[in-house]
Amino acid sequence: MYRELQQQLTEAVRKILKTSWEIEIGELVMEQPPELSMGEFALPVAFELARKVRKAPRLIATELVEKLRAELPPETGFAAFEAAGAGYINVRIERARLARTLALETPSRHKAGGPHILVEHTSINPNKAAHVGHLRNAILGDTLVRILRATGHRVGVQNYIDNTGVQVADVVVGFLHLEGKSPQEIDALIESCEALGVQAREERFDYICWRLYARVSQWYEEGTEEQQRLRKSLRYETLHAIEMGEVETALVADRISTAVLRLHLLTMQRLGITYDFLPRESEILHLKFWDRAFALLKESGVLYYETSGKNTGCWVMTRPGGGSATEEPDEDAKVIVRSNGTVTYVGKDIAYHLWKFGLLGADFGYRKFFEYPDHTCWISSMTGESEHPNFGGAGAIYNVIDARQSDPQANVVQALREMGHAESADHYTHFSYEMVALTPRCAAELGYHVGEEDRSRAYIEVSGRKGFGVKADDLLDKLTAATLKETDARQPERSGAERTKIAEQIAIGALRYFMLKFTRSSVIAFDFKDALSFEGETGPYVQYAAVRARNIFRKSGISPEQALDAFSTMDLVQALQSADDLWAIWLRAARRDPMLEATIQSAEPATLARYCFQLAQEFNNFYHKHHILTEENEARRTLLLATAAVALRELTTLLQWMGIEVPEAM
RNA sequence: GGGCGAGUAGCUCAAUUGGAUAGAGCAACGGCCUUCUAAGCCGUAGGUUACAGGUUCGAUCCCUGUCUCGCCUACCA
Incomplete structure (x- = not known):
């Protein structure tokens, strides 16, 4: 319904601009007012019109407001229009009506189907234990998978x-x-x-x-x-x-x-x-994927044989944006086949990506490798089982690979494009992110020698070659030990097994949230002090809010669903219209799907993490201000319970998208 | 040398992709537990958004230049 309101508003403005000024506008910008009390939508369109109409923005806004009132009368769901600031148009909606549809919303709104998407993540060299950098990769990738699935996409996960x-x-x-x-x-x-x-x-x-x-x-x-x-x-x-x-x-x-x-x-x-499938380089080599790819690359002219310069005797390809019309050899070209006949990593990657899009004309053998409670993980093999799922032939792919590899990634995309597979190249996303490094203090804590030069740096890059880094399981162990200590103190009446489970859920919540809250372009300077924090903007903070919400229902005698049902049949128009602290929670529920789409559009999970945290803040605010179970006014109590119910529902959903569970107690 | 990314409060990071008074969390200081759990809440303080120009109604965001930091740039993978 939120979407419909946006659409109605957009159309109304367009219509008015057309009939009153004969102006057609490209993209109508719609924002959110800085304060909840100002309304739900804000239109800065008057600023843009000022020059064309040769009038002050504020006057235009006032005029537009008049026309919008006539165009969108109260029965359409809009409650008020007003000119504000230097020329904004603020729009209020009828809160109760939107809240009612939100209360009745069923969880599965998205239909299955759509193009087959392939997400590649984790991809750790199988020669040593996983470290924090790998955790960032896997957590980003897994969250991407979850939100793509939440929007109804069929997603295959490859490692x-x-x-x-x-x-x-x-x-x-x-x-x-x-x-x-x-x-x-x-x-x-x-x-x-x-x-x-x-x-x-x-x-x-x-x-x-x-x-x-x-x-x-x-x-x-x-x-x-x-x-x-x-x-x-x-x-x-x-x-x-x-x-x-x-x-x-x-x-x-x-x-x-x-x-x-x-x-x-x-x-x-x-x-x-x-994961669903583990393609291995050994099969890419032995099933001659490269031979096929090599033939296709030569055929399409993407690769050429260099006869002079430093790359003499190699098969090379022009880099994106590179190459020149001169006779000089392109020294900057990317070597794909060395002069000794061996193929480079990028070459193998091109072959692999042709397979991903179903453009290679060859397939892996498949056999079962690892059993999860709800599905099987397959692995590539020379001779496989005859019955197996289909893993290639994707319509779109996401490669979760750190920013240091953006060059080779760009080469692969370039090759696809030049081979005539523009469609595939357009649906190839290098989901890039910065590395996880260690703060000098953290490095010293771990017993590594920190040189004079490194001590003044903000962070030091981890190095598998030097054995320098924080191992994933060690970190998880530390987190679990810390949360268990707290849980033991807070939940003495629960069994050891219960406490352990809760502690693990909180540890995972802390870790996953920590890895998601930074935007992808930010280098994480890892420090145990930050990662082991459970207060403020952390996973446990959000989990705690959800647990509190659930405790209300444990003691209230009714379920969240019943609270929402009761709410939807009551007349609570006035109550909600004047209660910004409650409305903040409902409005966040309304904006959840647009937020999710923006998250996918920008491929930035930090948006989701932040949104979730803000909802938790709003809930804690609400929780502190209103004492629900002692509320004597029946209608008011219903309103409060329903608000808690929608907060719980939303928090649970958002956390689930991030792979974080809500513990029984905290 | 070239390419990419970053520079915002003491620290770590945001900022709806050009909008209203630049926001959070830590840390600091001061308050709030006889309440549905204080892993919480409220308050105070903290800013020339690296610097200099430009574009326009309006710039943390776009353009130009300068400075600083990181990564990439191998016939390594």
């Missing part, structure tokens, strides 16, 4: 696994050559780690790999020049063997990366994050 890359190779080198383990010993280690379970943090396989990866990276830099040369060549031989597949080194790599991958899935599952 790309680079299981044949240099990072995996490094850990393989570490086990085989630095530690001198046999493949059998590595298998035994993986098995014993799995037997210990994920609770034995430091003995987890991904934690062992974390430490080993740092050691190997250092090992490459140490020793005599001759040793370094040997170690480097060991590294590239290993990488090459892994890429080839089938040989023993490749099998070892596969076992290591698969073991780490399983742990990543468990870590993310703690946060309520799941």
Whole structure:
């Protein structure tokens, strides 16, 4: 109904402009007045007209107000129009009417269907434990998935696994050559780690790999020049063997990366994050995706063979905005196939993205890999099961990848466009975000040596190679321990299991909200002090508001649904019209869907987080000001209960979109 | 050198994409628990939106220039 009112208003203004001044306006700007008391909509249109009509904005506004009153009489749902400020037109609506439709709103308003959207997120190299940076990625991605699904889209979730890359190779080198383990010993280690379970943090396989990866990276830099040369060549031989597949080194790599991958899935599952499909680089290589893509790229002329300059002997492609008409070789061109015939990462990525849009003419094999309570996660394989869901052929894609990769991402889009797939290129979104770094203080707390230069910086970049960073499970453990301490103190009458569950829900709420409240372009300078905060603009603050709302109904004797039903049949026109503190909550419910659309439009989940927080603030305000259960006036009590009910409903919905649950108690 | 992003209160961040008095949270100070839970609420203080011009009814936002910081820019992935 909110939408309909906006539309009616827009049309009325257009009509008036047309008939009175013969003016057609492109986009009619509609805003919200700075104060609730000023109304629901604000139109700055008079400012724009001032020049055309050659009159003061305020006069135009006054004139428009007169005409709007005639055009939109009270029975249309509009209550008042007035000229305000230097020439704004403020519009009030009949609050009770809008509130009534909101009270009766059913949760599933969006129809299923629409284009198939593919979201790729997480994509952690399977050679070490996940860290805070990966958490930002996965939480942003998972939230994007949730809000896309909330608007009725069919969404497939993919987690790309680079299981044949240099990072995996490094850990393989570490086990085989630095530690001198046999493949059998590595298998035994993986098995014993799995037997210990994920609770034995430091003995987890991904934690062992974390430490080993740092050691190997250092090992490459140490020793005599001759040793370094040997170690480097060991590294590239290993990488090459892994890429080839089938040989023993490749099998070892596969076992290591698969073991780490399983742990990543468990870590993310703690946060309520799941996947549908895990495409792996090994299949992209061995199913000859690249060969097909290479042929298509050559055919379309996107790739050309460089015969002079520094890239002689390579297949290269012009960068977006690059290239020149001169005879000179384009030194800035992106190398896709090296002079030794091997393909670069961007090349493989182009092949993968052709597959995503169903443009490659080849498909993965699929087999089941991981079971969630409500669905199966599939993984790519050479020979798969005959029955499997369809994961490619998307109409639109979102790649949740940090901002440092915007260059290669742009190359992939460029390739698609030049190959003639403009439609696909237009529906390719690099959902970019800045990294999570550590504050110098946080780094010092973790026991890392912070150099003189770093100490004055705002943040220090994490580095897997240096083993420098905060591991995801360690952070979750810390958060859970902190929330459990509080929960134990606050909820002594509840069982240990109940308290643990509540503490975990709050910990997840804190973490997920923390990662979402920053806009994507903001580097998060991570600090335990901020992340472990449960007051103010945090997830627990919002959860607490919802828990309070629910407590009211626990003691009131009626359910939120009954409260809303009772409200919808009562005449409460006056009560709501003059109560801005209650109306704030109803209006926020009304603006939820437009907000969600804006969130998707701008691909900025921070908008959602903020909206949710503001609603929680408004509810806490309301909660403090009105004592509901002791209210003696029956009608007033109904109004208050219904307001609490709609707040609870909205908070629950918004939190759910962010992957945050409302605990039983706090 | 080139490309992208950022610079807003002591700190961390917002600002409906050009609108009304630039807002929140921390931190500081002062209040509020016999109430549906104080993980809460109220109040005070805190600003030349990096700097200089420009565009217009109107600029934190757009344009130009300058300064500072970060990232990217390899036949690494």
